[in-house]
Amino acid sequence: MGTFHWYFISLCVFTRCFALVPEGARKMDSSYCYKKGAGGGVNQMNKIVVGWTCEQSSGKCLRNLAANVSQNECLYSLNVCKLICDRFGSLWPLPTKNLVIADDLVAVHSGKISFKLDIPRRSNQLWNMLEELQQYFLQAILRPSSKVENAGSELSIVLKVKNEKDLAFTYDTAEKYNLSVFVESKNTERRVVAVIEGDNYFGVRHGIETLSQLVVYDDFSNQVLIPAQVEISDEPAFKHRGILLDTSRSFYSVKSIKKTLDAMAQNKLNTFHWHITDSHSFPFESKTYPQMSAIGAYSPSQVYSWSDVKEIVKYGKIRGIRVIPELDAPSHVGEGWQLFDSTPPPRQTKNNVSASVSNVLLCFKAEPWRQYCVEPPCGLLNPLDPRVYQILGDLYAEFNTLFESDVFHMGGDEVSPYCWRNTPSIVETMPKRASNTNEPQQQHDQAKSDHENASNDDFFIELWSHFQNRAVEQFDKTAKIKNTRIILWTSSLTETSNVTRYLDKDRYIIQIWTTIGDKQIGHLLSNGYDLILSNYDALYFDCGFGAWIGEGNNWCSPYIGWQKVYMNDPTNVLRYANLSSNYGRQILGAEATLWSEQSDDSTLDNRLWPRASALAERLWTNPTSDWRSAEARILTQRQRMLNRGIAADLIEPLWCHQNEALCY
Numbered sequence: 001m002g003t004f005h006w007y008f009i010s011l012c013v014f015t016r017c018f019a020l021v022p023e024g025a026r027k028m029d030s031s032y033c034y035k036k037g038a039g040g041g042v043n044q045m046n047k048i049v050v051g052w053t054c055e056q057s058s059g060k061c062l063r064n065l066a067a068n069v070s071q072n073e074c075l076y077s078l079n080v081c082k083l084i085c086d087r088f089g090s091l092w093p094l095p096t097k098n099l100v101i102a103d104d105l106v107a108v109h110s111g112k113i114s115f116k117l118d119i120p121r122r123s124n125q126l127w128n129m130l131e132e133l134q135q136y137f138l139q140a141i142l143r144p145s146s147k148v149e150n151a152g153s154e155l156s157i158v159l160k161v162k163n164e165k166d167l168a169f170t171y172d173t174a175e176k177y178n179l180s181v182f183v184e185s186k187n188t189e190r191r192v193v194a195v196i197e198g199d200n201y202f203g204v205r206h207g208i209e210t211l212s213q214l215v216v217y218d219d220f221s222n223q224v225l226i227p228a229q230v231e232i233s234d235e236p237a238f239k240h241r242g243i244l245l246d247t248s249r250s251f252y253s254v255k256s257i258k259k260t261l262d263a264m265a266q267n268k269l270n271t272f273h274w275h276i277t278d279s280h281s282f283p284f285e286s287k288t289y290p291q292m293s294a295i296g297a298y299s300p301s302q303v304y305s306w307s308d309v310k311e312i313v314k315y316g317k318i319r320g321i322r323v324i325p326e327l328d329a330p331s332h333v334g335e336g337w338q339l340f341d342s343t344p345p346p347r348q349t350k351n352n353v354s355a356s357v358s359n360v361l362l363c364f365k366a367e368p369w370r371q372y373c374v375e376p377p378c379g380l381l382n383p384l385d386p387r388v389y390q391i392l393g394d395l396y397a398e399f400n401t402l403f404e405s406d407v408f409h410m411g412g413d414e415v416s417p418y419c420w421r422n423t424p425s426i427v428e429t430m431p432k433r434a435s436n437t438n439e440p441q442q443q444h445d446q447a448k449s450d451h452e453n454a455s456n457d458d459f460f461i462e463l464w465s466h467f468q469n470r471a472v473e474q475f476d477k478t479a480k481i482k483n484t485r486i487i488l489w490t491s492s493l494t495e496t497s498n499v500t501r502y503l504d505k506d507r508y509i510i511q512i513w514t515t516i517g518d519k520q521i522g523h524l525l526s527n528g529y530d531l532i533l534s535n536y537d538a539l540y541f542d543c544g545f546g547a548w549i550g551e552g553n554n555w556c557s558p559y560i561g562w563q564k565v566y567m568n569d570p571t572n573v574l575r576y577a578n579l580s581s582n583y584g585r586q587i588l589g590a591e592a593t594l595w596s597e598q599s600d601d602s603t604l605d606n607r608l609w610p611r612a613s614a615l616a617e618r619l620w621t622n623p624t625s626d627w628r629s630a631e632a633r634i635l636t637q638r639q640r641m642l643n644r645g646i647a648a649d650l651i652e653p654l655w656c657h658q659n660e661a662l663c664y
Contacts, residue, residue, distance in 0.1 A: 048066045048075060051064060051076055053074065054076065059085055060632070061076075061081040082632075083227070091213050092267065092613065092617060092637040095232050096235055096622075098234075100231040102230065106152070106183060106190070107151060107152030107221070107224065108215065114155070116157070119164045123165065130159055136318070140266075148224055156191055156192070157193075160198070161198060166201070169321075173200065177204060178197045178234075179207045179231075180194070181211075181226065181229060181230035182229055194226075237620060238587070238589035241268070242271030242591035243272060243612055245257070245272070245274060245594055246594060246595045247276055249280045251281070252600065259605070260272070261316045262319065263608070263609055263648075264321055265319035266646070269619075270320055271322055272316055274326060277327060278334075279334030279335060279379040280377065281298050281302070286398055289391070289394065289395075291339050309403070325408065326411055327395060327399060327409075328412070329381055330380055330381040330383060331380050331413065333381055334361070340391065359385045359423075360382055360391065361381065363378050365377045366419065372416050373414065373419075375549070382423070383420075383464070383466055383467035384429065384463075396408075396474055397477070400475075409488075412491055414491070415492070417460045431459060464492070465501075472507075485507065485508070487508070487511055488510060499527070500527055509529070509530045509531070511591070512532065522579060525574075526579065530586045532589060533570045539593060541560065541592055541611060565612075565614040566627040570589065571584050589619050592611065609638070610637060613634060613641075
């Protein structure tokens with residue numbers, strides 16, 4: 001389409017142009033200010049019982065009875081007060097560059113909101129994505145305002161995408177955007193123009209999200225309002241801003257996953273880490289091995305089909321979210337994999353698998369389970385059985401077809417040496433020392449004992465490395481991107497004595513699940529590895545509930561409040577490791593994790609939100625201020641999410657939202 005040059009006027013005539021809004025007072029808007037004995041907006045003051053006044057010195061909204069307001073004081077609805085009294089307009093997450101929000105408000109006619117697409121040339125895929133984005137925006141701003149009066153100005157939204165071909169979401173994707181709002185008068189009519197400009201679709205999408213927060217419903221006038229002048233330039237502090245959802249221990253419906261993606265978009269999180277399988281269930285419907293989910297899923301209805309996966313990937317992309325799959329191995333396998341224990345795998349490809357596959361899965365449901373794994377059921381792949389790699393390769397091929405991510409998660413944590421050490425076929429391959437006996441059983445027992453008691457188990461690590469290398473070889477056969485980055489959890493393989501020997505820093509990204517002060521982190525950074533933080537002491541959202549095995553509380557208690565999440569600055573690892581800020585570029589970002597031993601559809605929203613909102617601002621803005629300065633805004637953000645259908649948990653009484661700064 002052609003460009004709309006008449007929209008792109010100079011906005012620097014406005015005061016505070018391209019400057020952060022200063023502390024302290026703002027000139028208050030009179031359009032929707034209700035005063036005693038005067039008309040205000042649409043309704044008279046005598047119809048209002050309770051409203052909010054703005055304490056200009058602090059930028060706080062104070063709840064007041066209309067009867068107690070002085071003659072010259074303005075009374076606002078809560079939404080309007082939050083927008084014009086707070087110097088940041090109650091935006092979440094805070095913009096990182098420039099922010100100007102004018103005090104004057106304009107009513108918008110809900111039936112006169114239009115979009116104009118400004119792109120260099122027609123791209124059907126981009127066009128379709130932008131059309132879906134329009135519907136997303138309209139649903140976001142109109143959902144809470146069913147009683148809105150159809151009066152006000154037209155709102156014309158111009159979406160300007162510089163590169164219409166840049167539709168792949170990668171670590172190199174620029175997510176920055178510029179947002180301008182101004183009023184254009186023509187004859188006796190006014191219209192509001194919002195121009196959102198980005199290098200690509202994803203930046204423009206974030207601009208739409210910000211714009212949706214600047215459009216508020218005023219329940220005094222029953223109108224939709226927007227600031228008359230806005231200037232925002234914004235981009236994220238970290239590339240990787242994510243949530244992990246474990247869909248193996250508990251199954252989550254496609255509807256719930258899409259709802260989570262909606263909530264992520266509302267907070268500008270960009271990565272959905274899908275821990276799709278584990279030892280508890282295998283809910284992925286493989287076309288190559290359909291019986292894996294037939295016997296490994298909790299039920300036939302608790303399975304993700306190919307069409308389900310494609311729908312989730314597309315749904316996320318429209319919302320600026322890439323879906324990273326995790327196929328955990330060689331540990332965290334079990335249900336579904338027993339298919340290969342006694343019969344050849346039923347295949348629907350031309351490849352052949354030999355009939356004997358009884359050693360693919362080891363130690364499944366082994367007892368006592370505490371000797372074999374961290375939680376039941378146990379299971380571990382056999383690194384010496386070549387069929388393991390063929391099966392993995394086939395599954396990787398399906399994942400590479402379905403997902404569009406430039407990275408792939410292979411899990412790789414909590415591998416049990418006890419299981420492998422107690423598998424005869426593996427013990428037989430262990431290096432044997434000289435023995436003074438010729439009895440095979442005694443030789444076997446001696447080798448096993450020597451191996452178990454070794455202080456530095458080189459054989460175990462070599463075996464693990466052998467598995468990892470073979471698995472990557474299989475993955476690369478069908479990968480869409482050469483040398484796709486592989487993510488692994490911290491483990492024995494990533495420890496100081498092993499990581500540089502076995503894992504290429506240019507190929508592997510290490511995800512930290514230990515504490516932020518783990519000494520291993522400094523070694524990884526100093527050796528050039530990129531990191532993602534999921535330190536359990538701040539980002540494991542399953543912590544703080546009752547034990548599901550035994551009694552008491554679960555292993556990582558106590559419960560982690562949003563305040564701790566907010567203060568979990570990923571760059572703090574540099575201080576703990578005594579490293580310079582130059583290493584900060586290797587910290588890609590962070591993920592909140594929801595392991596699902598005690599969560600399912602019924603608890604999903606309130607387990608994640610609004611704690612994940614705190615993570616979102618930390619990763620987008622990385623503010624220097626503490627959580628107290630964000631408290632009022634996160635309460636507002638929770639209300640927005642509730643209005644948009646997300647059952648975010650209550651973190652303070654509603655009284656605190658309506659009475660700022662009094663809950664301390």
